[in-house]
Amino acid sequence: xxxxxxxxxxxxxxxxxxxxxxxxxxxxxxxxxxxxxxxxxxxxxxxxxxxxxxxxxxxxxxxxxxxxxxxxxxxxxxxxxxxxxxxxxxxxxxxxxxxxxxxxxxxxxxxxxxxxxxxxxxxxxxxxxxxxxxxxxxxxxxxxxxxxxxxxxxxxxxxxxxxxxxxxxxxxxxxxxxxxxxxxxxxxxxxxxxxxxxxxxxxxxxxxxxxxxxxxxxxxxxxxxxxxxxxxxxxxxxxxxxxxxxxxxxxxxxxxxxxxxxxxxxxxxxxxxxxxxxxxx
Numbered sequence: 001x002x003x004x005x006x007x008x009x010x011x012x013x014x015x016x017x018x019x020x021x022x023x024x025x026x027x028x029x030x031x032x033x034x035x036x037x038x039x040x041x042x043x044x045x046x047x048x049x050x051x052x053x054x055x056x057x058x059x060x061x062x063x064x065x066x067x068x069x070x071x072x073x074x075x076x077x078x079x080x081x082x083x084x085x086x087x088x089x090x091x092x093x094x095x096x097x098x099x100x101x102x103x104x105x106x107x108x109x110x111x112x113x114x115x116x117x118x119x120x121x122x123x124x125x126x127x128x129x130x131x132x133x134x135x136x137x138x139x140x141x142x143x144x145x146x147x148x149x150x151x152x153x154x155x156x157x158x159x160x161x162x163x164x165x166x167x168x169x170x171x172x173x174x175x176x177x178x179x180x181x182x183x184x185x186x187x188x189x190x191x192x193x194x195x196x197x198x199x200x201x202x203x204x205x206x207x208x209x210x211x212x213x214x215x216x217x218x219x220x221x222x223x224x225x226x227x228x229x230x231x232x233x234x235x236x237x238x239x240x241x242x243x244x245x246x247x248x249x250x251x252x253x254x255x256x257x258x259x260x261x262x263x264x265x266x267x268x269x270x271x272x273x274x275x276x277x278x279x280x281x
Contacts, residue, residue, distance in 0.1 A: 003049045005032055009056050015063050026060045029053060033113045054110055061106035142268055145228070148207035149265050150275060152214070153230045157263045157276035159200040164280045174199050181256050188251030191215055191232075208268075218248040219266035226266045235260040235278065244278065 002010070009025055017025065033053060036045050045053070114122075166172050167179040174193035176185045195201045195214055206212040208228025216229025234253065235244035246262045253259075261279040264272045 002052070003032075003045055005029065006049060006052050006056065009060075010052065017063075022060070022063055026057075029057050029060060030113070033057060037113060037115050054113070057113070058103075058106045058110050061109055062102045142208075145208045146265070146267055146273070149228045149230070150273065152201070152204055152207065153263055153265050153275040156194070156201055156230060157279060160261060160263070160279050160281050161276075163200075167281065177255060179256060179258070183254070183256050185255045186251060187249050187253040187255065190255055191249075191251070216266055217251070219264075219270050219272050221270040227268060227270065229266050230275075231264045231266055231272065233262045233264070235262060 005028060009029065032045070033050070036050055163172070163177075167177065170178075172178045174190070174196065176193040177190040178185070193199050195204065201214060204214055206214050206228045209225075212225045212228050214230060216226040216231050218226065218233075219229075219231055220226045232249060233246040234249050235246045237243070238245050244260060259281045261276075261281055262274070263276045263279060264274045267273045
């Protein structure tokens with residue numbers, strides 16, 4: 001059951017009370033809060049009751065008014081009235097009334113009666129909130145970088161699909177990727193040409209981390225530089241099966257054959273994100 005003082009003032013609107021009742025209420029609440037500042041035992045308050053009482057205290061402080069100014073008892077003459085009117089009219093830049101910030105002032109006063117345990121609890125809450133905001137922003141930033149890598153992979157996949165039918169022509173570029181029955185070029189040569197000065201990925205960077213290579217042989221958890229890399233795998237039909245199985249290219253494959261590629265990117269956590277599958281090249 002809540003403390004009697006909480007029951008008394010929780011539902012009360014301090015603004016509707018008389019000045020004497022407001023002063024009496026503030027005095028009662030402050031006395032109980034001061035008594036519970038060092039220890040709760042003996043005051044009849046629980047930790048939850050003290051928090052509720054602090055909220056009531058803040059509302060009570062908002063109703064506290066400044067003492068009225070004393071009226072000037074001297075008689076007013078015509079000249080003094082004119083001077084008073086002139087003095088009462090503020091300069092243009094002084095006509096704007098500054099906000100009183102009663103709530104902030106009340107909160108500042110409330111901090112003076114917080115115990116060490118209250119301050120530690122508030123500090124923990126602020127730390128948790130800051131950590132959540134930081135981790136959320138960091139995660140969104142990494143997701144954005146992965147999306148940029150994905151767009152680069154999609155552009156390369158589109159080029160490979162379009163170039164698949166033209167690779168056997170004598171004018172096909174880059175030459176290292178040309179399908180030449182008598183050629184000795186390997187996938188390693190072709191991959192280097194794709195990111196070379198005349199390749200379709202010329203000038204492209206790994207948008208996750210520009211220090212990482214754009215093309216990665218595989219998504220390797222033991223190699224951090226593969227994160228954000230575009231992974232191209234070759235497909236084949238294992239004996240006795242009718243479905244494609246994809247394996248990493250070792251670079252020694254001759255380019256005088258037709259490949260079926262799967263194009264993916266190596267995401268954060270070293271998981272593969274598929275971009276395109278069964279691409280003939």
